[in-house]
Amino acid sequence: MLEVVDLLKTFHPGTPNEVRALRGVSLRLEPGSFLIIIGTNGSGKSTLLNAVAGTFPVDHGTITLAGQTITRWPEHRRASLIGRVFQNPFSGTAPNMSIAENLALATRRGQRRGLGRTLSRPLREELRDRIRSLNMGLENRLDNAIGSLSGGQRQALTLLMASWLKPELLLLDEHTAALDPKSADQVIRLTHDIIQRDRLTTLMVTHSMQQAVHLGDRLIMMHRGTILHDLHGPEKARVRPEDLLRRFDEVRRREQLDPGVADLLQRRYI
Amino acid sequence: MTLLISAATIGLILALLALGVYLSFRIFHFADITADGSITLGASVTAILLVHQWAPATATLAGALAGTAAGALTGILHTKFKINGLLSGILVMTALYSINLHIMGRSNVPLLNEVTLSSQVEALGLPFFPSGDVLIAGWRVSLRDVMMLAGMFVLVGTIGLLLHLFFQTHLGTAMLATGDNPQMIRALGVNVDSILILGLALSNGLIALSGSLLAQYQGFADVQMGIGMVVWGLASVIIGEALVGTSRIGLLITGAIMGSVLFRLLVAIALRWGLNPNDLKLITAAFVFVALVAPATLRKLKPAAAPAAAP
Numbered sequence: 256m257l258e259v260v261d262l263l264k265t266f267h268p269g270t271p272n273e274v275r276a277l278r279g280v281s282l283r284l285e286p287g288s289f290l291i292i293i294g295t296n297g298s299g300k301s302t303l304l305n306a307v308a309g310t311f312p313v314d315h316g317t318i319t320l321a322g323q324t325i326t327r328w329p330e331h332r333r334a335s336l337i338g339r340v341f342q343n344p345f346s347g348t349a350p351n352m353s354i355a356e357n358l359a360l361a362t363r364r365g366q367r368r369g370l371g372r373t374l375s376r377p378l379r380e381e382l383r384d385r386i387r388s389l390n391m392g393l394e395n396r397l398d399n400a401i402g403s404l405s406g407g408q409r410q411a412l413t414l415l416m417a418s419w420l421k422p423e424l425l426l427l428d429e430h431t432a433a434l435d436p437k438s439a440d441q442v443i444r445l446t447h448d449i450i451q452r453d454r455l456t457t458l459m460v461t462h463s464m465q466q467a468v469h470l471g472d473r474l475i476m477m478h479r480g481t482i483l484h485d486l487h488g489p490e491k492a493r494v495r496p497e498d499l500l501r502r503f504d505e506v507r508r509r510e511q512l513d514p515g516v517a518d519l520l521q522r523r524y525i
Numbered sequence: 526m527t528l529l530i531s532a533a534t535i536g537l538i539l540a541l542l543a544l545g546v547y548l549s550f551r552i553f554h555f556a557d558i559t560a561d562g563s564i565t566l567g568a569s570v571t572a573i574l575l576v577h578q579w580a581p582a583t584a585t586l587a588g589a590l591a592g593t594a595a596g597a598l599t600g601i602l603h604t605k606f607k608i609n610g611l612l613s614g615i616l617v618m619t620a621l622y623s624i625n626l627h628i629m630g631r632s633n634v635p636l637l638n639e640v641t642l643s644s645q646v647e648a649l650g651l652p653f654f655p656s657g658d659v660l661i662a663g664w665r666v667s668l669r670d671v672m673m674l675a676g677m678f679v680l681v682g683t684i685g686l687l688l689h690l691f692f693q694t695h696l697g698t699a700m701l702a703t704g705d706n707p708q709m710i711r712a713l714g715v716n717v718d719s720i721l722i723l724g725l726a727l728s729n730g731l732i733a734l735s736g737s738l739l740a741q742y743q744g745f746a747d748v749q750m751g752i753g754m755v756v757w758g759l760a761s762v763i764i765g766e767a768l769v770g771t772s773r774i775g776l777l778i779t780g781a782i783m784g785s786v787l788f789r790l791l792v793a794i795a796l797r798w799g800l801n802p803n804d805l806k807l808i809t810a811a812f813v814f815v816a817l818v819a820p821a822t823l824r825k826l827k828p829a830a831a832p833a834a835a836p
């Protein structure tokens with residue numbers, strides 16, 4: 256279970272570039288829950304994901320995952336609990352290393368790495384079987400460098416790597432945004448299958464209203480570093496892309512007002 | 526003949542330097558100037574211990590360990606104190622100059638009368654060639670040179686093999702991945718800072734070992750001997766990459782060793798033909814410059830030709 260309480264994060268404080276990226280975000284995610292996060296650019300959705308992953312320390316608030324307070328844990332330590340797929344297909348894999356080596360690295364996520372042999376024969380066979388299940392024809396290219404693969408293939412492998420050891424939390428940061436529509440579909444189908452099969456607790460940021468509607472059992476919409484809407488259960492199941500677009504329009508209309516007035520109106524009416 | 530054998534021996538000894546530079550420069554993309562100081566550190570620690578009658582193997586090991594400490598220090602300056610990588614190396618290198626002088630107590634320590642690995646290796650061969658000379662293809666070569674060449678071949682080969690095996694372990698692959706994509710390996714739970722510190726320690730340990738062996742082979746340690754060594758190592762690595770022409774790590778390790786020997790042989794021949802020794806570092810630097818720039822320049826020239834070839 257993930258619990259985030261009152262997160263605050265300001266980038267470049269005290270400078271003209273000051274950005275108040277998170278302004279008191281609280282969130283409780285039940286085990287096995289699949290949460291979709293949408294929001295306008297700069298709404299803080301990626302910042303929230305990175306704060307949980309530990310990319311930077313937060314200014315205030317606590318993060319609890321699987322019964323442990325991880326607020327002060329460095330990023331690499333949190334990786335023992337968290338699997339991640341990045342927006343950029345280049346981020347999640349080591350391009351000059353082979354497919355087999357990359358996956359083998361993932362089989363020890365968060366564990367001690369000693370002087371044992373990385374690629375034993377049984378592990379190679381296991382890797383081959385799991386890669387075959389992707390149906391991308393990569394099982395015969397285990398020793399090819401990952402850098403020679405397409406973005407979609409890389410994201411599929413990154414997804415496999417992030418979920419190889421069942422993580423307490425899976426973080427997906429717009430992981431299909433940089434892909435062509437066909438690859439994106441393929442990766443989304445794989446995402447759905449893996450999350451269903453392992454019942455993974457998941458946070459997924461997306462720009463796609465289609466994905467937001469069809470995936471997940473809960474949806475939050477962020478704006479200006481806060482959670483604006485939080486849709487659960489039947490409400491989430493009923494929601495259609497048009498509803499989400501309408502809510503974005505509301506936000507945009509409110510945006511045109513003076514921020515102070517907007518806050519006032521929001522407090523009074525929402 | 527003596528010249529070639531001696532050049533090959535020094536080439537093999539400096540192959541350890543090349544391996545160290547390969548580790549920092551090619552795997553971590555970290556221009557680690559510490560090398561210039563740590564090669565001398567290895568030489569001076571070993572030299573002073575030999576003067577104090579330590580066993581050569583222990584003295585050599587101590588020299589190498591001193592190098593790992595220097596490398597770790599550079600890594601700590603860079604990761605914990607957020608000092609620019611190049612500057613971290615420069616700071617440690619500069620500090621090492623004074624430290625080396627302190628260790629040796631003067632700028633040069635002769636080892637000709639001490640028991641060194643070199644004299645021990647020679648003694649191994651003495652029963653077979655009691656005259657102290659070996660005839661190779663009609664040339665008379667000193668036993669010491671031949672035995673040292675053979676010894677270095679075995680030692681460097683073993684270290685190359687160990688390094689190759691290391692890069693197939695969990696820790697070794699994590700190290701490769703740290704150089705290749707730190708963001709990815711951090712997300713898989715690896716402390717990138719620690720790995721960099723470990724890698725630089727390993728790199729400078731190899732480099733200091735190279736310095737230690739060089740001092741024992743030459744018969745002296747000198748505080749100036751490290752100057753420009755990082756560029757030497759780089760030149761060897763680049764020649765090695767050209768020789769093997771792949772990105773397979775095992776071949777690149779072999780390549781770095783071959784590159785170092787080839788480079789040293791070329792230098793010996795050039796000096797024999799009358800190259801002014803004072804120009805050596807200038808030419809080495811120019812060579813590395815060309816080797817670093819040439820691939821990009823060639824790539825820039827290629828697209829102009831490519832469209833014509835395309836259907």
